[in-house]
Amino acid sequence: MFDQYIVCEEGFRAHEDGRPGGVVEVRMPYYRGLALSMVEAVDLVLDGRPVPADRTTFTVHGHTYGFDQLPHTTDDRWEMGERAQLAFTTDEPLAPGEHDVAVSVRLRISYMPVPGGGRDSKRLTLAGA
Amino acid sequence: MFDQYIVCEEGFRAHEDGRPGGVVEVRMPYYRGLALSMVEAVDLVLDGRPVPADRTTFTVHGHTYGFDQLPHTTDDRWEMGERAQLAFTTDEPLAPGEHDVAVSVRLRISYMPVPGGGRDSKRLTLAGA
Amino acid sequence: MTTPAHRIQRGVSLYSYQEEFFLRTMTLEDCVRAAAECGALGIEIIPEQSIPGYPQLTEEFLQTWHGWMAQYGTHPAATDLFLDTKRHPGRWLTLEEQVASVRQDVDIAVRLGAPVVRAIINTPPEVMEAAAPYAEEAGVRLLLEVHAPFHYEHPWVLQHLEVMYRTGSPALGLMPDMGTYVRRFPRVVSDRALRDGAKPELVDLIVSTYDDHGDTHALMDVVNYRGGGPVEFGLARQATHYIWSEPKAMLEHMGLIGHVQAKFYEMTDEGVEYSIPYDEIVPVLIEGGFAGHLSSEYEGNRHVQDAFPVDSVEQVRRQHAMFARLLGETTGEDA
Amino acid sequence: MTTPAHRIQRGVSLYSYQEEFFLRTMTLEDCVRAAAECGALGIEIIPEQSIPGYPQLTEEFLQTWHGWMAQYGTHPAATDLFLDTKRHPGRWLTLEEQVASVRQDVDIAVRLGAPVVRAIINTPPEVMEAAAPYAEEAGVRLLLEVHAPFHYEHPWVLQHLEVMYRTGSPALGLMPDMGTYVRRFPRVVSDRALRDGAKPELVDLIVSTYDDHGDTHALMDVVNYRGGGPVEFGLARQATHYIWSEPKAMLEHMGLIGHVQAKFYEMTDEGVEYSIPYDEIVPVLIEGGFAGHLSSEYEGNRHVQDAFPVDSVEQVRRQHAMFARLLGETTGEDA
Ligand SMILES: [Mn+2]
Ligand SMILES: [Mn+2]
DSSP states (O other), X not given: OOGGGSBOSSOOEEOTTOOSEEEEEEOOSSSSOEEGGGEEEEXXXXXXXXXXXXXXXXXXXXXXXXXXXXXXXXXXXXXXXXOEEEEEEXXXXXXXSEEEEEEEEEEOOTTOSSOEEEEEEEEEEOBOO | OOGGGSBOSSOOEEOTTOOSEXXXXXXXXXXXXXXXXXXXXXXXXXXXXXXXXXXXXXXXXXXXXXXXXXXXXXXXXXXXXXXXEEEEEOSSOOOSSEEEEEEXXXXXXXXXXXXXXXXXXXXXEOOOO | OOOOOOOOEEEEEGGGGHHHHHTTXXXXXXXXXXXXXXXXXXXXXXXXXXXXXXXXXXXXXXXXXXXXXXXXXXXXXXXXXXXXXXXSTXXXXXXXXXXXXXXXXXXXXXXXXXXXXXXXXXXXXXXXXXXXXXXXXXXXXXXXXXXXXXXXXXXXXXXXXXXXXXHOOTTEEEEEBGGGOOOSOOHHHHHHHHHTTOOHHHHHHHHHHHHTTOOOTTHHHHXXXXXXXXXXXXXXHHXXXXXXXXXXXXXXXXXXXXXXXXXXXXXXXXXXXXXXXXHHHHHHHXXXXXXXXXXXXXXXXXXXXXXXXXXXXXXXXXXXXXXXXXXXXXXXXXX | OOOOOOOOEEEEEGGGGHHHHHTTSSOHHHHHHHHHHTTOOEEEEOHHHHOTTTTOOOHHHHHHHHHXXXXXXXXXXXXXXXXXXXXXXXXOOOHHHHHHHHHHHHHHHHHHTOSEEEEOTTSXXXXXXXXXXXXXXXXXXXXXXXXXXXXXXXXXXXXXXXXXXXHOOTTEEEXXXXXXXXXXXXXXXXXXXXXXXXXXXHHHHHHXXXXXXXXXXXXXXXXXXXXXXXXXXXXXXXXXXXXXXOGGGGGGGGGGBOEEEEEESOBOTTSSBSSSOHHHHHHHHXXXXXXXXXXXXXXXXXXXXXXXXXXXXXXXXXXXXXXXXXXXXXXXXXX
């Protein structure tokens, strides 16, 4: 229902500390918030190359988690419409300019027999570092 | 319907010419034969590691094809119950003894809205080279 | 036109403004104000949607919330609960955990001042039964949302009705979602499929099969036989999710019906819902003596957002102009 | 017991021996012989299954085939065609290509000596219409297989019936698959789900919902609400694929019915099919004056092969013992 809004147009940026990689802001394609234990995956494909989940972290309202922590996190939530920060590490620094950013979100929604979530991809310009 | 028969118990062997890799014999999980153009994939996972399709070839009754050729091959068939040879190349020679062999077959069956096929995995012992 | 006397109240579920709330072009207060401005004074809220930090509610939030109610002349009509039976990976919530989850949402309803809690359709009947005394003590009704494709003869709903009639608990009841009365296929949905590249003749096939209330059993198969792909399959799947039956079926259970979710997809320029015949539904509610809220649930945004500006406020406004007419309210325009 | 006079012939589709033929424990000749040995003299063959090199048929094969027919006292009853509309990646066969595919299969039927061709359910009505004159000239009937979940009121079948009644072509007709008369859920299927780890109470729910011929619309949802996973979802999906309706529905279209596929899942030790009431079906065929083949389609192998030896020959033998009884044939045992 909100697939087209998953990848935020703004906020795509390199790491401030110079580590290779960056941050993309993402929203959950769902009409309510969910405890993080039900966020099964937020998969990133950057310029056609999948970024492994263990090279990403997930931040909601200032709290940062590894994806191995999410399944056990029942006391924090990704709120409806909230911009979360998906931070990722790459081998090489990101080139300035445009990048293809594809994000697929998989949610465990109890009343649905199949996984919920959605996918979005946008061409984003890296904000000046 | 024939998933459990996809991977043949016999015929798992190293290449005769000493190239690294080998051959596993496979059957199509379907009750009729199909033109090869409708065989969309025969994916091999060896000891937990996927073998890319471009490192495999497919042989039916003595005719060998690359997987890039199958989509255009409407004049040859994988017959019902026929043991095809799925040959694969690996970086290192196969160790003697047991290996996990998982094969997933995807078929384009016209009367079905979803892909047909199936999957099977067996622990096979490499035949003496 | 004379309309029989009735006690139906108008309301809005803030679900209706999901597009604007998601995109932060409307705040929660904006949503309450928008509802009030169309005379829909009963506010239905989904705490997990509208209240960051759920299930914690701060005193500050509650004060603000009740302040808005006073300021805009609105009142809390209902809250919507979810039951996350799959909250933990790899295991199901126990019965006790499920009941605890419902109790927590009852507490939240009490603090928000809502007399009704929507129990989502996946709430098991034994959870309803176990939570009923707690809800009764709290002065809150726990109403099972009868959502498409369910209906009053469905085994799942029959199990719930068995609990309701056997226990006779005043806290238990039903909350029909009018998405169970989709007489014709919503055109916003089929138009979207066309924009997504669906073959027009297959869209016609799907829509006309639905509109004839024909057998959708093998619709996916037929769409495949006719050359359909993923977009057409998606539309065919939609056609098996909508249902139509006679709204009069509500009369038999009217004693249990405490709230109605007025699902809608498109209020046309002519002021009618394209697919759901509210001009037949509202008279049934009046006839049955329904005394709860008729609460808007706009769900068209997802089908038009790719190509058109979404205006949920206007859509809800139109629905309430229609309700005011069907309920025989004297409007300024008539005077 | 007196059975009315009838002209029904018994046959076997070699589909029935798929397990043994796949595993090469039976040859094609073994299949023909097995059919003959249970008095099923009409042989239905799926060329794409049984004849390597299809669509080429060598003179040598044909000679062998006709030799078997003479040797075993059998006769070709039907061939089964498929229509591979998706033969090429990324594009659909054109109408002309589809008709050419059907013609090719008509030619094959002629060479094999079969008077009937099974047109698979995805064959479009316009392809049937376009191929009918060719089939008529070849002396072959092209019969649409009415397969579950289709039935005679379904829009897809109605389109086919429209072509059949409008053209009046003697080459066109119907081939009902008795999988459309599954009165109770096949226990070989539910037992398999249990072996695969399905929760017994959910298997019961699915089976009893099916057996009550209740609403399977939201069965998948309810199985989810009750804690089901992939195995239970698979079983629920099966329950939406089987159908039951009154076999008498065939009477109205009996003039078009040229062959019957006697689908079955399990012939019990008591000599009856567990899920399909052939003792009601055969009298309908007799009453309607059906004069074609009642042709076995054993499909139980896939549900038992994980745990039990498959014995398709014995299963078919039992079905024909039942047919002989229902058709009033004097058997050696009675004499
Ligand atoms: Mn609703
Ligand atoms: Mn059949």
